[in-house]
Amino acid sequence: MQMLPPGFELHTSKVAAVHPVKLGAVAVVMSRADGSVFQLDVLRRSEGDGAIAQSSGCSVFAVNGGTGASATSEPDGLAAMALARTLGAAEAAGMPALALLTHGERALRNPAGAFRVVR
DSSP states (O other): OTTOOTTOEETTEEEEEEOOOBTTBEEEEEEOTTSOEEEEEEEEOOTTSOOSEEOSSEEEEEESSOOSOSOOOHHHHHHHHHHHHHHHHHHHTTOOOOOOOOHHHHHHHOTTOOOOSOO
16 A cells, blocks of 8 residues: 555554555554554445445454444544545545455454454
8 A cells, every 4th residue: 555655644643554465454553643553454345334434445444452332532533534535545546456355254254353463
């Protein structure tokens, strides 16, 4: 994801690292203004998947150890929305589709759910 170099700003956070596709998702590590980090996962879009934000082809999720019922902080959620907008612009400009799974497919294929790159 060349459009997301380290230091790229998404709302009030910055991209710290973008991991290659693993277990059907791209993990994007974000750095908050205070230096703490959080993880956003990019998966293939699927309607009704509970994503924080979506582009035409991708869904963006916060990786916070929850089951989908945990609240995401507003700044982290706004960063997820900014990431989806950035992905949408790249898709519109012709970015090739990544080999991603939907949220449901990933859960079925990887029931242990070890998706965190940030501890």
